[in-house]
């Protein structure tokens with residue numbers, strides 16, 4: 001049978017772009033017969049804090065891409081605290097960088113396009129159906145056939161629905177708002193703050209306070225992350241976020257509040273089916289902080305290698321993809337972060353949290369620095 005494409009990648013966020021860019025690098029013949037489908041048009045809005053750790057930089061620099069060329073804020077200190085006390089990490093040359101996701105993702109997609117990848121924007125994938133030797137990808141415009149499809153279509157992935165055994169649920173809730181430059185205090189523009197004080201209010205997560213750029217001027221990004229891993233009553237996040245930001249003189253009524261889920265990683269999950277691979281949020285990212293950009297880039301690298309091997313062997317079962325994810329450096333770190341999240345967010349007693357953050361902070365800092373980052377180096 002003749003297929004329209006060898007590979008269709010659904011979604012042009014970090015996971016999809018990374019899959020495409022790695023294909024160009026390691027399997028240029030396949031890259032020429034790859035189509036990317038995107039429901040939006042770049043630069044498209046993407047709800048996100050935009051914090052990219054060095055792991056993301058390592059992956060992109062191996063692709064010959066310089067992250068420094070995209071406008072961003074350098075965060076020198078990442079503060080992790082409970083009720084204002086904890087520890088901070090100050091890495092060289094940066095702890096992390098904060099990007100406007102619309103510009104960051106546009107840069108990734110433009111780079112993929114310039115390197116020869118065909119991208120069709122404004123096309124929403126509705127359904128993916130495996131056939132004997134490939135897949136049918138139905139969109140709101142047309143239907144395409146391919147030997148393999150990569151679901152890089154985010155936490156609400158349509159492609160994921162075609163993967164038997166893929167878990168339902170497993171999504172964190174997030175609320176986010178932006179404080180414009182005119183209301184942004186001038187201090188702390190190089191600090192990112194994660195405060196876990198909301199754990200005592202039944203939230204399995206933290207509130208964040210990140211610097212960002214708005215039209216090139218300093219602004220702030222504030223939000224709340226609730227993992228929802230443990231069974232406990234669902235909290236209304238809005239008043240909890242309101243209370244948290246009121247301490248800095250901010251009130252939610254002044255701003256537009258947005259929400260979007262993050263699918264979190266579970267080693268027991270399904271990540272593939274014959275002719276179908278999942279990557280990025282569609283597969284599941286970090287449950288501790290909801291860090292997903294670097295992991296999406298990491299999944300893209302693994303997916304590209306999986307595709308190359310499948311075409312070389314003419315075997316599209318993708319039966320080894322899960323094992324390769326779990327055994328990769330990225331998979332090992334995701335498993336560790338999942339264990340930490342399970343432990344940290346199960347403790348609702350504020351006194352025990354204070355003990356962890358105020359007295360054992362040196363241990364936690366050592367663990368984070370030694371075991372949770374630098375997986376893509």
Ligand SMILES: Cc1cc2nc3c(=O)[nH]c(=O)nc-3n(C[C@H](O)[C@H](O)[C@H](O)COP(=O)(O)OP(=O)(O)OC[C@H]3O[C@@H](n4cnc5c(N)ncnc54)[C@H](O)[C@@H]3O)c2cc1C
Nearest residue numbers: 011013014015039048049050051125153154280281292293
């Ligand atoms: C409020 C919030 C704050 C966050 N802050 C951070 C942070 O500071 N740092 C960090 O590392 N991570 C953060 N994350 C997580 C991060 O945004 C994601 O993990 C990351 O975007 C995952 O990349 P992805 O490529 O897998 O998916 P996405 O970035 O979601 O990209 C998916 C793409 O697929 C397209 N698409 C979706 N459905 C279809 C369809 N049916 N057909 C065609 N195209 C489709 C979408 O338009 C999109 O372009 C945050 C998330 C949220 C919600």
